[in-house]
Amino acid sequence: MINIIIFIILFLVIVNWFQIISFSSLFVGPKIKTSTIKDEWIKNVVKKKTGLNLFDVTLFHDK
Structure with a gap:
């Protein structure tokens, strides 16, 4: 069960990597x-x- 949860989290992070970076730049980078x-x-x-x-x-x- 824990393997499935880890796989799902990793899959979502890998697939949405560019969206995560662009979204996080709203908080970390210049306003x-x-x-x-x-x-x-x-x-x-x-x-x-x-x-x-x-x-x-x-x-x-x-x-």
């Missing part, structure tokens, strides 16, 4: 400026197509 958008059109399109309710949309500014 990235963000801003939020409150747009009713985006909320309505997402609600109509997926059924999800959005509070706001976050933008990450690049250099």
